[in-house]
Amino acid sequence: MDLVAELESVLGSERVRAHPLDRRVFAKDAGVKTGPVAAIVFPETAEETASCVRIAAEAGIPVVPRGAGTGLAGGAVPVEPALLVVMTRMNRIFEVDEQGRTAWVGPGVINLELSKQLASTGLHFAPDPSSQQSCTIGGNVGTNAGGPHCLAEGTTVAHILAVELVTVDGEIVVVGAEYPDPIGLDLRAVIVGSEGTLGIVTRVLVKLTENPPAVGTLLLGFPTVDAAAATVSEIIASGLVPAALEMMDRPMVRAVENFVHAGYPTDAAAVLLAEVAGHPEGVRAEAEMIERIARSHGATSVRTAADDAERALLWKGRKSAFGAIAQSAPDYYLHDTVVPRTRLVEVLDAIYEIAARHGISLLNVFHAGDGNLHPLVSFDASRPGELDRVLAAADEMVRVSVEAGGTLSGEHGIGLEKRDLMGLVFSADDLDAQARLREAFDPTGRMNPGKVLPEGSRCFDRAAVSGGTGR
Amino acid sequence: MTALREVTRRLLERLRPDDVPEAIGDAPVVAPSTADEAAEVLRHAAEEGLTVGFVGAGTRLGLGGPLEPDLWVSSSRMARVVDHQPADLTLTVEPGVTLGEIEELLGAHRQSAILPEGRPEETIGGVVAAGASGFRRLRYGPTRDRVLEVVLATGYGEVVRAGAPLVKNVTGYDLSRLVVGSLGSLGFVARICLKLWPEPPVHATVPVTDPAAALAATYRPLAVLETREGGFVYLGGTEAQVGAQAAALGAGVRVGLAWPDRPTGPVPVELRVPARALPEAVRTVRRLLPEAPFVAEHGVGVVHLAGPADADEEFRTLRRWAERAGGVVVRLGGYDVLSASEFPPWGAPPPWAGLQRRVVAAFDPAGVLAPGKLPGGLR
Numbered sequence: 048m049d050l051v052a053e054l055e056s057v058l059g060s061e062r063v064r065a066h067p068l069d070r071r072v073f074a075k076d077a078g079v080k081t082g083p084v085a086a087i088v089f090p091e092t093a094e095e096t097a098s099c100v101r102i103a104a105e106a107g108i109p110v111v112p113r114g115a116g117t118g119l120a121g122g123a124v125p126v127e128p129a130l131l132v133v134m135t136r137m138n139r140i141f142e143v144d145e146q147g148r149t150a151w152v153g154p155g156v157i158n159l160e161l162s163k164q165l166a167s168t169g170l171h172f173a174p175d176p177s178s179q180q181s182c183t184i185g186g187n188v189g190t191n192a193g194g195p196h197c198l199a200e201g202t203t204v205a206h207i208l209a210v211e212l213v214t215v216d217g218e219i220v221v222v223g224a225e226y227p228d229p230i231g232l233d234l235r236a237v238i239v240g241s242e243g244t245l246g247i248v249t250r251v252l253v254k255l256t257e258n259p260p261a262v263g264t265l266l267l268g269f270p271t272v273d274a275a276a277a278t279v280s281e282i283i284a285s286g287l288v289p290a291a292l293e294m295m296d297r298p299m300v301r302a303v304e305n306f307v308h309a310g311y312p313t314d315a316a317a318v319l320l321a322e323v324a325g326h327p328e329g330v331r332a333e334a335e336m337i338e339r340i341a342r343s344h345g346a347t348s349v350r351t352a353a354d355d356a357e358r359a360l361l362w363k364g365r366k367s368a369f370g371a372i373a374q375s376a377p378d379y380y381l382h383d384t385v386v387p388r389t390r391l392v393e394v395l396d397a398i399y400e401i402a403a404r405h406g407i408s409l410l411n412v413f414h415a416g417d418g419n420l421h422p423l424v425s426f427d428a429s430r431p432g433e434l435d436r437v438l439a440a441a442d443e444m445v446r447v448s449v450e451a452g453g454t455l456s457g458e459h460g461i462g463l464e465k466r467d468l469m470g471l472v473f474s475a476d477d478l479d480a481q482a483r484l485r486e487a488f489d490p491t492g493r494m495n496p497g498k499v500l501p502e503g504s505r506c507f508d509r510a511a512v513s514g515g516t517g518r
Numbered sequence: 519m520t521a522l523r524e525v526t527r528r529l530l531e532r533l534r535p536d537d538v539p540e541a542i543g544d545a546p547v548v549a550p551s552t553a554d555e556a557a558e559v560l561r562h563a564a565e566e567g568l569t570v571g572f573v574g575a576g577t578r579l580g581l582g583g584p585l586e587p588d589l590w591v592s593s594s595r596m597a598r599v600v601d602h603q604p605a606d607l608t609l610t611v612e613p614g615v616t617l618g619e620i621e622e623l624l625g626a627h628r629q630s631a632i633l634p635e636g637r638p639e640e641t642i643g644g645v646v647a648a649g650a651s652g653f654r655r656l657r658y659g660p661t662r663d664r665v666l667e668v669v670l671a672t673g674y675g676e677v678v679r680a681g682a683p684l685v686k687n688v689t690g691y692d693l694s695r696l697v698v699g700s701l702g703s704l705g706f707v708a709r710i711c712l713k714l715w716p717e718p719p720v721h722a723t724v725p726v727t728d729p730a731a732a733l734a735a736t737y738r739p740l741a742v743l744e745t746r747e748g749g750f751v752y753l754g755g756t757e758a759q760v761g762a763q764a765a766a767l768g769a770g771v772r773v774g775l776a777w778p779d780r781p782t783g784p785v786p787v788e789l790r791v792p793a794r795a796l797p798e799a800v801r802t803v804r805r806l807l808p809e810a811p812f813v814a815e816h817g818v819g820v821v822h823l824a825g826p827a828d829a830d831e832e833f834r835t836l837r838r839w840a841e842r843a844g845g846v847v848v849r850l851g852g853y854d855v856l857s858a859s860e861f862p863p864w865g866a867p868p869p870w871a872g873l874q875r876r877v878v879a880a881f882d883p884a885g886v887l888a889p890g891k892l893p894g895g896l897r
Contacts, residue, residue: 144792144794146793146794147792147793147794147795147819148793149792149793190688191688191692193686193688197686201659201663202686202688204663204692204695205659205663214873218872220869220870220872220873221869221870222869222870222873224844224868225792225844225845226790226791226792226819226844226845226846227655227660227790227793227818227819227820228649228651228660228699228790228820229868230846230848230864230868230893231867231868231870231871231874231892231893231894232696232699232700232703232704232870232874232877232878232892233649233662233695233696233698233699233700234696234870234873234874234877236662236692236695236696236698237691237692237693237695237696239692240688240691240692241691257737257738259737260737280605283605283606283607284604284605285716286628286629286716286717286719287716288607288715288716325737325738325755325759326737326738326755326759326762326763327762328755328756328758328759328761328762329755329756329758329759331758332756332758332759333756385682385684385685385686385687386684387603387606387608387683387684388605388606388685389603389605389606414686417685417686418606418684418685418686419686452683452684453682453684454682454684454687454689455689456687456688456689457684457686457687457688458686458688459688460688461688461689461690465689469689469690472682472689472690473679473690474678474679476676476677476678477678477679477680477690478690479676479678480670480672480676480678480680480693480881481680481690481691481693483880483881484691484693484696484877484880485691486880487873487876487877487879487880488873488876488877499690499691500690
């Protein structure tokens with residue numbers, strides 16, 4: 048039996064696709080890379096997922112798990128003909144424990160949909176990536192996704208208590224537990240963020256967060272980018288951790304304003320969107336403190352959302368950023384580096400200088416509060432040489448961030464895109480340790496190969512070469 | 519340890535500790551000063567097949583059962599604060615630094631690493647290896663959520679770094695979180711970077727009669743505890759906020775955080791259940807061990823307690839109850855008065871024990887690190 052027939056015998060013909068058109072559609076995620084797809088399957092249970100993994104093993108092809116395909120780093124893009132296992136049909140919310148503030152959900156549940164379904168309980172799922180209207184919980188687990196509100200609440204790993212995992216052998220095992228501090232090694236912590244390389248997550252126990260009784264949202268305009276960045280550093284240093292602290296520069300503000308008409312100040316060099324949440328008394332005091340710090344750095348406008356509708360509008364501006372830039376150029380390339388919050392000003396200056404030197408169009412929208420930069424380059428890939436210039440500038444921007452004590456990715460993941468840059472932040476021994484971990488889960492190398500770690504990370508031969516276990 | 523090879527003797531001589539005992543029981547203690555020295559010890563142990571235990575202040579050695587290794591590796595010479603970035607809310611320390619030293623340093627900046635309260639003598643290395651958290655985890659999450667970076671001397675004798683001193687990071691596999699609670703099974707933790715929180719300007723402790731109801735009625739308290747003395751809600755925030763929250767809870771508010779003592783007694787254990795089962799867990803503890811001191815963490819699902827040496831029957835019953843409720847009972851010590859065979863350190867192994875065995879083998883191929891400590895029949 049051939050691969051497709053074998054898969055159809057388990058899933059039926061409707062949930063197996065291998066038409067050339069389908070294979071093209073699923074050849075890429077939301078990033079810039081494409082890869083070869085052998086077939087696409089849509090399992091609905093862990094058992095079906097395990098069967099797909101076993102069938103792929105018999106056929107000798109790798110398995111690549113995929114959620115909604117909103118990833119930006121190529122994590123769901125195969126590097127060799129692979130079985131693409133799409134988890135979007137596993138989109139049930141199984142049980143909600145309101146008292147314990149947890150829920151078991153399928154990996155295909157849409158991030159925003161989960162919080163909407165929970166509205167009546169007064170609880171929500173805290174990670175809120177900008178793609179939350181379309182990205183899945185399984186994808187969030189895969190990349191350890193972030194979002195504006197991860198500043199105070201932490202990224203996805205802090206909100207995942209357990210996962211059900213289909214291993215490369217097709218076994219189904221629950222990792223983690225409902226009780227706190229599960230005994231044994233915390234393998235849950237490494238499965239979250241492993242980009243589908245340690246197995247396929249088929250069910251997720253999420254921690255839910257109480258909705259805050261009060262929220263304050265401020266939009267602050269600044270005459271210079273440096274003034275906005277310095278405000279961020281001072282807010283963090285002052286003993287205040289806001290719920291969110293986002294920054295956009297003038298090119299980004301103008302693109303967004305043209306797109307959603309949220310009333311952003313288009314004359315400001317940069318704006319900060321700051322949110323404080325919690326007890327009404329605390330919110331009032333913290334909002335006043337942020338306004339005071341902003342004014343001391345020369346803020347030219349301070350707008351406070353009067354109600355939920357205005358708050359939603361201000362956030363729509365922030366969350367529509369990537370849609371808005373489609374107006375200015377057909378393609379964009381987005382970074383995700385993180386730098387210490389005390390180095391924001393100098394790193395931003397360097398990034399503007401790099402863009403100017405390469406003559407490329409740069410917009411900035413990012414999670415300033417945790418130092419997670421998203422310099423965004425808009426360009427037209429059909430123009431000869433333009434992509435090369437963009438990639439050269441991109442490489443410099445990553446290096447500038449790393450030199451300031453930063454790292455490659457804060458929330459998008461490494462995937463294919465940044466895999467070969469891992470050597471910038473890790474030694475050969477560091478990468479070898481990560482490769483050992485991966486090998487313990489997947490000795491065959493068939494689970495989403497070619498992602499996260501560069502080729503040759505596992506130093507099999509070093510011990511033999513050096514004549515001992517030493518370096 | 520019987521016949522020490524000459525090479526081992528030389529290593530012991532060179533890394534002899536100066537301020538801690540040179541031996542624990544029959545086993546010699548070595549105290550490396552650097553991660554490289556620790557890796558050298560572990561490489562040697564792997565080559566010679568010497569089993570190794572790790573020790574800091576020695577306060578949590580009972581977790582996972584008594585250990586009688588050939589060699590102890592102490593963190594006593596690695597007790598330096600490496601870096602504190604107050605404006606970036608990060609702190610990097612060596613494993614032998616005590617919680618008291620950390621909180622004193624941070625207190626001057628009105629910051630906290632949210633470490634276990636009332637345990638100033640413990641080392642950060644021990645807290646990380648044991649995966650221990652403080653009461654304020656209800657508000658700030660467990661310790662494991664604040665470990666940003668570790669340097670690890672592995673069981674195969676290399677020094678590796680994982681994570682970064684940054685508050686947000688998805689660059690590579692998160693080995694730093696994996697180390698938290700690993701009980702020394704992967705290697706010696708030689709450096710730790712922690713995420714910090716600003717201390718709220720005002721703290722208060724409010725006694726309550728129904729802690730479960732108080733938890734449901736209060737937005738994000740720092741902790742809600744129940745002991746034999748009653749229930750207590752711990753608050754932090756601005757003066758106006760804490761005042762309003764305390765007033766809503768009732769009378770008797772005290773300024774500051776009055777933490778209860780951790781239960782002490784012959785056999786200390788920890789009961790961990792899903793948070794919703796905590797009130798029933800407290801009732802079960804009261805019924806089975808009516809005299810045992812306890813501290814229960816509402817909203818978290820942990821009951822710390824210490825029972826008498828002759829309560830093996832009750833402990834086993836408590837463990838059966840906990841496992842039926844979707845939780846566990848973990849022993850923390852008292853093996854000299856109640857043996858590990860009468861009441862084992864762990865109950866049923868975790869479902870992921872098979873995967874765990876493979877991961878441990880990847881970091882400790884010789885199988886010499888803290889053997890038998892982890893649940894699940896490792897070797």
